[in-house]
Amino acid sequence: EEASKAAAAKAKEEEAAAAKKKRQEEAAEKKAALVARVAAATTSPSPSTPAAAAAPSPQPSPSSWGNVRHIAGGATELRATLEEASAADALCVVDWSMTTCGPCQRVKPMYEQMARSCANALFVGIDVQASSANADLAREAAVTAFPTFHLYKKMQRVAEMRGADVPRLAQLIATHGGPIAPAAASSGSDDEPLPTTEEMQRDIGKALATLRGSVAEMSEFITSVKTLLTFVGNVVNHPGDSKYARVRTTNATFQSRLGRHPGGVAAMEAFGFKRVDEGGPDDALVISPRAAAHPALPQMRALLESAIPADQRDPAPAPTPPSLGGMGAMGGF
Incomplete structure (x- = not known):
């Protein structure tokens, strides 16, 4: 009986190996057929064209x-x-x-x-x-x-x-x-103007005020701001790197710490991210290279850091904010 089972198992393995080999051969045949087909399309002269006139037509520059x-x-x-x-x-x-x-x-x-x-x-x-x-x-x-x-x-x-x-x-x-x-x-219009420093400051302040009012505890707000700082900081610290220019709205960290709160998405948008509908649940917030290079972005990040109480900030020293009135100019928290 054991020998019979072993033989059956071996037969199944051989069948699986044969099926895999067949699929590989079929894929190779399809690839070869495609190569041959596209090659024949241009190497075979038209029957109605004399051989002497078969010179290739000039290609557009x-x-x-x-x-x-x-x-x-x-x-x-x-x-x-x-x-x-x-x-x-x-x-x-x-x-x-x-x-x-x-x-x-x-x-x-x-x-x-x-x-x-x-x-x-x-x-x-x-x-x-x-x-x-x-x-x-x-x-x-x-x-x-x-x-x-x-x-x-x-x-x-x-x-x-x-x-x-x-x-x-x-x-x-x-x-x-x-x-x-x-x-x-980017995913935005090529003629869409970038906001001024004052406009960015105003929009960030409004979004943070909404965010602060939507959470019950100050600790939740600080977590949201730190999450926002991570996404914004990645853009500032890695200019031109597309990996940091896109955040999926279904990203677990984004959704649990920032996106689910009123004002969370607005805060991302205030820093230059735009919502992109990609079809299905995986929409994204994307910042264009032009928006990522906004000269005021580092300044706005510094102001955002000042929204976190000093004793709860990350150890790394923050850049010195410009003279824009501090967070008081954003309405205070």
């Missing part, structure tokens, strides 16, 4: 880029576009999307703005519902989540990102292809 190029021809058109970017030694960014995908449509204006702000890269949009050729290409490329972004350099994919995380996409593009104008890397 990078100076003519600046808008999202929407593809409907599937592998044929994508291959030609990748070759164009490769010939210019430029990055090619591909946005895989669906017309019926909410996050895809919400990120579209920011993606188009990126294309206008980063003329040294070629931006492409592939709506998989626009044509059967696009749908076939998405299946062969194993694109199953939308939006998905692929970055190509010299015909080779160098990065992939899933989701509508604009600051993260901007960071990837900057890493592989060059910087993007700060406004394009």
Whole structure:
């Protein structure tokens, strides 16, 4: 009986190994088919074109880029576009999307703005519902989540990102292809003016007053302020690092210590964060590079630190606040 059980277990292991091998072979076949298909699309001359006239047509120069190029021809058109970017030694960014995908449509204006702000890269949009050729290409490329972004350099994919995380996409593009104008890397309007120092001070004061009135104990308020200081301090101490420019509203620390209280989100917004609807429960508060570089941000952080009683502040010395009237100018606590 034991021998029978052992044999059965071994048979199951062999079946599992065979199934795994089969899946790997199928994936390899799909990848090879995709490579062959896109290669054939451009290497095979048209039957109606004489061999002597088969010279490639001139490609647009990078100076003519600046808008999202929407593809409907599937592998044929994508291959030609990748070759164009490769010939210019430029990055090619591909946005895989669906017309019926909410996050895809919400990120579209920011993606188009990126294309206008980063003329040294070629931006492409592939709506998989626009044509059967696009749908076939998405299946062969194993694109199953939308939006998905692929970055190509010299015909080779160098990065992939899933989701509508604009600051993260901007960071990837900057890493592989060059910087993007700060406004394009944010989720806000490129012509939205930054608040003045006085306006920031006023809005922070209002938010903190609401926050203080929403908690029963002073200890809760101090915890909320320290949490706010952590998020703001990360932005000030790590300029340009997209990791600190985004806070999920479902983040456990944010939600339990700050976000659940009235005035908590408003306080983040007063420091320059903006709410971004990413579809579903994982919305985020995002600060653009431009807002993160606001010259008054360190001053406002210093004022925020002064809202905490001296005996409960962190040991690290705080920067000396500017002459703005202290927290009394914010209404006092």
